Amino acid sequence: MTTSVxxxxxxxxxxxxxKDNLELSEVAKxxxxxxxxxxxxTLRPVNPTDLYNISGGVYTNQELPYxxxxxxxxxxxxLAALAVPDKISDxxxxxxxxxxxxxxxxxxxxxxxxxxxxxxxxxxSVLGREVxxxxxHLGIKTINVVRRAAQKEVLLSLGADEVxxxxxxxxxxxxxxxxxxEGAYAAIDAVxxxxxxEVVSAVRDGGTALIYGRLSGxxxxxxxxxxxxxxxxxxxxxxxxxxxxxxxxxxxxxxxxVLDLIASGVIKPYSGKVYPLEQFxxxxxxxxxxxxxxxxxxxx
Numbered sequence: 001m002t003t004s005v006x007x008x009x010x011x012x013x014x015x016x017x018x019k020d021n022l023e024l025s026e027v028a029k030x031x032x033x034x035x036x037x038x039x040x041x042t043l044r045p046v047n048p049t050d051l052y053n054i055s056g057g058v059y060t061n062q063e064l065p066y067x068x069x070x071x072x073x074x075x076x077x078x079l080a081a082l083a084v085p086d087k088i089s090d091x092x093x094x095x096x097x098x099x100x101x102x103x104x105x106x107x108x109x110x111x112x113x114x115x116x117x118x119x120x121x122x123x124x125s126v127l128g129r130e131v132x133x134x135x136x137h138l139g140i141k142t143i144n145v146v147r148r149a150a151q152k153e154v155l156l157s158l159g160a161d162e163v164x165x166x167x168x169x170x171x172x173x174x175x176x177x178x179x180x181x182e183g184a185y186a187a188i189d190a191v192x193x194x195x196x197x198e199v200v201s202a203v204r205d206g207g208t209a210l211i212y213g214r215l216s217g218x219x220x221x222x223x224x225x226x227x228x229x230x231x232x233x234x235x236x237x238x239x240x241x242x243x244x245x246x247x248x249x250x251x252x253x254x255x256x257x258v259l260d261l262i263a264s265g266v267i268k269p270y271s272g273k274v275y276p277l278e279q280f281x282x283x284x285x286x287x288x289x290x291x292x293x294x295x296x297x298x299x300x
Contacts, residue, residue, distance in 0.1 A: 004029045006040075007300065009280055010065040011054055018055040019281045023065070037081045043094040043274070044072030045295045046287040048213075071097035085263050091271040092262055095295050098239070099127040100258045100267045102212065103134050105242040109235070110186040110210055114139035119175060119184035119202055121191045122215060123163070124151040126270045126295050131188070132158045137266045143175060143184060148291065158268075171195075175202035188212060188237075189220075196220035205230045212237040270294040 008027040015021050032038040050068050073084065073094040084093040112118045118135055122128050123144030135142050136159040143162045144155050152163045164174045175184055183204030189196050190213030200209045200222045209232060211220055226232045243251055261267040272294030275283040280298060287296040 039074045041074035045095045092269045116185035119187035121145045192220040208233040
């Protein structure tokens with residue numbers, strides 16, 4: 001039974017310019033059925049994954065039209081859901097799902113012992129900053145890869161142990177220098193392409209390299225000798241797959257733990273500009289701007 005109408009930003013087509021694929025319209029608000037929850041969403045971040053799906057990415061299998069978005073915050077109108085503690089702000093809660101939960105999952109799978117070194121690319125991203133603070137909390141050292149020198153001091157202030165600026169330094173050579181020739185214990189990569197090959201090369205023999213993003217495209221290179229001769233392990237990481245391996249009670253416990261990490265300041269979401277829903281094109285452009293700062297939001 002419908003109760004009223006609501007605003008909805010929907011994907012209505014598959015055009016080359018992803019901003020042309022969206023349309024703001026009014027749709028009927030549905031009453032929840034058995035086992036369902038009705039949430040009035042008030043704030044949602046513009047994530048790279050969302051933009052990839054809007055442009056027709058491989059994760060997209062919904063029939064048109066559909067409402068995009070992977071996370072957000074709002075008010076539960078019917079039934080109970082995972083409650084956000086009062087001390088967590090709406091901006092932090094809105095981006096709880098994709099980045100913080102992914103950070104916890106990545107570090108669990110990487111399984112880096114206390115005192116060992118984790119290498120990460122795209123360290124200046126919102127997720128990359130959260131990796132730094134969470135790894136520090138766990139006693140894991142981090143080597144952080146960025147493209148722009150302007151990001152270095154910010155990451156060091158967050159607790160990064162080392163920062164490599166690839167516009168000025170060779171990634172593999174610097175990792176070898178920092179680690180005394182051994183290489184990083186493990187690595188997480190959001191870039192792919194030739195960067196992934198460098199990341200794999202910078203991991204020590206028998207180490208693990210996880211790839212969780214595709215900032216440079218849908219392929220990732222590596223040297224076969226790293227697998228055959230140096231026994232390195234290459235793995236992919238996708239948040240839905242990691243969560244789906246958990247029993248319902250264990251999955252809920254993981255999510256509650258992430259909320260606690262945010263509430264205590266161990267994981268610190270990084271917020272940027274907020275746009276009204278009607279300005280979705282401006283929000284998308286801002287989210288794609290290099291050096292924009294924190295996560296961009298759509299409100300309303």
